[in-house]
Amino acid sequence: MAAESGTRARTRRAIVDAAVTLLAGDPTASLGDVATAAGVGRTTVHRYFPERSDLLAAISSDVLDKVEAATERARLDDGPAAEALERLCQEYFELGDGLTLMFDTPQLANWSDWDEETPADRHFLHTVRRGHAEGSIDAELHEEWVRNLVWALLYTAWEHTRTTGTPKHAALTLCLHTLRKAIAP
Amino acid sequence: MAAESGTRARTRRAIVDAAVTLLAGDPTASLGDVATAAGVGRTTVHRYFPERSDLLAAISSDVLDKVEAATERARLDDGPAAEALERLCQEYFELGDGLTLMFDTPQLANWSDWDEETPADRHFLHTVRRGHAEGSIDAELHEEWVRNLVWALLYTAWEHTRTTGTPKHAALTLCLHTLRKAIAP
DNA sequence: CCGTTATGGAACATCAATGCTCCACTCGGC
DNA sequence: GCCGAGTGGAGCATTGATGTTCCATAACGG
Structure with a gap:
């Protein structure tokens, strides 16, 4: 909702998109895998989605x-x-x-x-x-x-x-x- | 292959059947859940199927x-x-x-x-x-x-x-x- | 070009699933 | 009814995912 800076918005998209692709193939993929697939550090994923469920909600x-x-x-x-x-x-x-x-x-x-x-x-x-x-x-x-x-x-x-x-x-x-x-x- | 005693054969069936039912609903169900669903102890499941993959192979x-x-x-x-x-x-x-x-x-x-x-x-x-x-x-x-x-x-x-x-x-x-x-x- | 913003990685604590062992108990089949 | 096969539970070590913190660094944007 709150407008995000261009950089943050782009990173967020990259993570969500990578997660969709990855989870479609293997719903049990780890967050580390998602981070790698998104070309991002695991820490960054956590910064955007504190818990796994937050990421799933965003994907949904x-x-x-x-x-x-x-x-x-x-x-x-x-x-x-x-x-x-x-x-x-x-x-x-x-x-x-x-x-x-x-x-x-x-x-x-x-x-x-x-x-x-x-x-x-x-x-x-x-x-x-x-x-x-x-x-x-x-x-x-x-x-x-x-x-x-x-x-x-x-x-x-x-x-x-x-x-x-x-x-x-x-x-x-x-x-x-x-x-x-x-x-x- | 090797003929199992009636008891063992029955227990094995109970575990496999319960696992099929349970995993169909949630492929990530734990072995403990399978044991409970089959009405046996977790130890018994391990006795029949040392590793998770052994159980999956049996199911398959x-x-x-x-x-x-x-x-x-x-x-x-x-x-x-x-x-x-x-x-x-x-x-x-x-x-x-x-x-x-x-x-x-x-x-x-x-x-x-x-x-x-x-x-x-x-x-x-x-x-x-x-x-x-x-x-x-x-x-x-x-x-x-x-x-x-x-x-x-x-x-x-x-x-x-x-x-x-x-x-x-x-x-x-x-x-x-x-x-x-x-x-x- | 400079400062804010965003990132990556290391390090650490936690937690749940797994795999394994031992031992007491009981239940089935002879 | 007896005896051994079969079982259950407690306990313990390991492993991998997760969540969290801190700091140095990169890059974005004005």
């Missing part, structure tokens, strides 16, 4: 912000709901490691001020219901299932690029192709 | 065995490939915590004698190719993608029961419904 908040921003860019209220979800998928896909982290470390939400219900989440579920009403999304698939499905597909797509070396765009195509067919009525 | 081997057994029960070579995959999905779904554990702790494979290629995996990929050939599975979806997709759907289904309280059978239905549509040509 950072990723949630990005999710919110991505959700807005997807313009969920424009056009058919099914197409809106595909746009959202593309936006979320760009989140990369942040996505992976949120997917397999849901406890992360607890470290931040997240009450189960973010605006992005509400907007997502609302869009699915709109799809049900207008008939562009299979009515048998509950909102929550569709949300979980989207996250799982995105996670799978990233995993797919890591293990098979498939290029990002190809993985995204597979992901969207699969989603489109899965949610079609 | 145990789960892999169950996967192999489930794969055989699915009779992948009978009938259309798409239907075979649905049967497999139902069998895998029954693995419960073991499934969750393998999904979000892939490193587990390293602790056992797993060379990237289990018979079950080979059989699975082969079945997908059969589906491509006979036209019952969308040819645009590579074998590896379908495999990852199936695991992700199963994981999501379990997650769905945990977070929304949906009954198991309903989650499985959603899972199968989604899979069927996703892999259809």
Whole structure:
């Protein structure tokens, strides 16, 4: 909140970004590892985030912000709901490691001020219901299932690029192709 | 391998089973927690598995065995490939915590004698190719993608029961419904 | 160019998980 | 019912992560 000097802001970003990347690969990575990855001394990490939980909270908040921003860019209220979800998928896909982290470390939400219900989440579920009403999304698939499905597909797509070396765009195509067919009525 | 006395075999099972359940929920659970969950002393756990890695190897081997057994029960070579995959999905779904554990702790494979290629995996990929050939599975979806997709759907289904309280059978239905549509040509 | 600001590293205390040992106890199977 | 296999708990050493302090130094910015 309080404006930070340019230097401090930059260092803070470096630490958070490095932590996201590192923790996405190994949620048990030590703070020393994070410091090294960020190109910073362990002492400096502690200066910004006195306790591990402080760092996790910062990460959580950072990723949630990005999710919110991505959700807005997807313009969920424009056009058919099914197409809106595909746009959202593309936006979320760009989140990369942040996505992976949120997917397999849901406890992360607890470290931040997240009450189960973010605006992005509400907007997502609302869009699915709109799809049900207008008939562009299979009515048998509950909102929550569709949300979980989207996250799982995105996670799978990233995993797919890591293990098979498939290029990002190809993985995204597979992901969207699969989603489109899965949610079609 | 060497035949164990009934008592030892039972204790060993209790520890492994408890560990699977516990680690599925929290991969960082301590050996003390595992001992408590298994209803045995921490000393006993060490007697059976001198190091943590020994326990992980045992778990890995145990789960892999169950996967192999489930794969055989699915009779992948009978009938259309798409239907075979649905049967497999139902069998895998029954693995419960073991499934969750393998999904979000892939490193587990390293602790056992797993060379990237289990018979079950080979059989699975082969079945997908059969589906491509006979036209019952969308040819645009590579074998590896379908495999990852199936695991992700199963994981999501379990997650769905945990977070929304949906009954198991309903989650499985959603899972199968989604899979069927996703892999259809 | 100079002073404030930020950093890195060393050193230290703490803590929890682990791995290991010993011994008394009990429970299972003959 | 007896005896040995199997168990549990207390205790102890080790290790790695964490959190904290202090000081010398680097670099940022006016």
